[in-house]
Amino acid sequence: VRASDPLPSWAEGPAKESILGFIQRVSAPGSPEEVPASERIAVFDNDGTLWSEQPMYVQAFFAFDRVRQLAPEHPEWREREPFASILRGDLATSLQGGEPALLEIIMATHAGLTTDEFDRVVSDWISEARHPVTKRRFTQMVYLPMLEILAHLRKSGFKTFIVSGGGIDFMRPWAEAVYGVPPEQVVGSSIRLAYQYRDGSPVIERLAEIDFIDDKVGKPVGIQQHIGRRPILAFGNSDGDYQMLEWTTAGSGPRLGVLIHHTDNEREQAYDRDSLVGRLDRALREAPVQGWAVIDMKRDWRQIYPASVQP
């Protein structure tokens, strides 16, 4: 590893070369393929691309913890699914109700408070909560190789955006400290908001109604609504990112799509087409035809997580 290597936790090889080569080609002054800085837009899926998503999405841990925290105000939950199972610690049963059950959990835990209050609830939780297996804070389960990519892109004149199926206001409170991505560069799923007054002061209330699902075909739409131009670089890890990578790489000029393939059962978890969380099937199959780079975590990443700094 040279002292000047911007990606020291990446193993040498074609994956690292293709990413470094692309960034060099579009950003080196005088490069024949140089892209104007204003068009250097890079988008990143979050769960499974920037941080771990197994055994379940971090936001699901948050929602279940919040059900337990709010339970004393809701004695009826002890008899009512999907809450009763969560309170008994039986998460699998709580999710047997499918999407309606999930929606009910999200609305019970993410709505009914103001944006400022929700920001505080998320900030408090993320500063304390730990992964049940690794015992690390979730913000210490971000991928060091991806932090290096983010930093190198910004140094190369890119604007870096998160485009996630996760809740936009669940990511914003910590994305800047953890990823260097400010709130205005986070795109995600959202619930409806309403401008209201409490004791004469204005607040923005979070309503129990879905506004936008930023997944699959929703990702290019979210990109257009928030960013307003087509990215030239996209990183994802599941079939939920298929359309984002397709939209990114179908434009003219130099473009790159990258898939993170979870292949490391020792340092993280190996999963793809059979996983409920982060299912990767079609995108992996079509990657060669689409010209997308596939990162093999086990082979291409020398280190997964940053050195632990807990507690």
Add this chain to the structure above:
Amino acid sequence: VRASDPLPSWAEGPAKESILGFIQRVSAPGSPEEVPASERIAVFDNDGTLWSEQPMYVQAFFAFDRVRQLAPEHPEWREREPFASILRGDLATSLQGGEPALLEIIMATHAGLTTDEFDRVVSDWISEARHPVTKRRFTQMVYLPMLEILAHLRKSGFKTFIVSGGGIDFMRPWAEAVYGVPPEQVVGSSIRLAYQYRDGSPVIERLAEIDFIDDKVGKPVGIQQHIGRRPILAFGNSDGDYQMLEWTTAGSGPRLGVLIHHTDNEREQAYDRDSLVGRLDRALREAPVQGWAVIDMKRDWRQIYPASVQP
């Protein structure tokens, strides 16, 4: 005017002093009221705040021109309101149908094509169209004093956003060249989008359905959805900006709300509480109580428009 004056087209006086003083207080290194650069968010209404909006919104000129342009493909419009009146040049009658008529005009002229196509249609139109009275291009009817404010804010570490009731994708094609505001920092009203395929290539289609109205109580909501934090500085010119200024200035720490009052009947147009376009009544009345600065265009602006560079 000193050579170092960042606002040379502003007359000396309390308006200029309050704005310059605020920017200095929050951005000068070591200032007791210094605000972290990441929190230096400034938002600007567009119509009547950054460019002229009389005798009607620029986007309305665009819509009417586009009805005329599309008319050959729609022979039925010659008999059907609101289109028949537009084609006869009788814009007042065309708008007598109120909001449903307006909506029909917008959907007929802004939907049914892809985002890339709409971008091109807007870019072509704005490079040619001229104001009926001044004969200037609309992009030459931006306010020079506001361009100076935008530049001075960016030099002082602010991020500048447009937050307009106008169409987000109507502003984005030219906002960067004209205001220095990139597409991802434009917030506005929007119609629904859909990711689809045409001849095997992905496109984003503009659907004939309203997605979001970024006006009045919609402005703080649009700010939250797009920016994700509360601005510390807001400029507006009408009652449609009331909630944006209220939300901005109700937070803690140093904050400033500014109203542009159109008082100059010689160089532009004097209007406020009785105007259909850009009506300013409640916000002007409550400005002293709210602590908002009021710019008197006639008194405070030495020059309105940039020196003309047409044709």
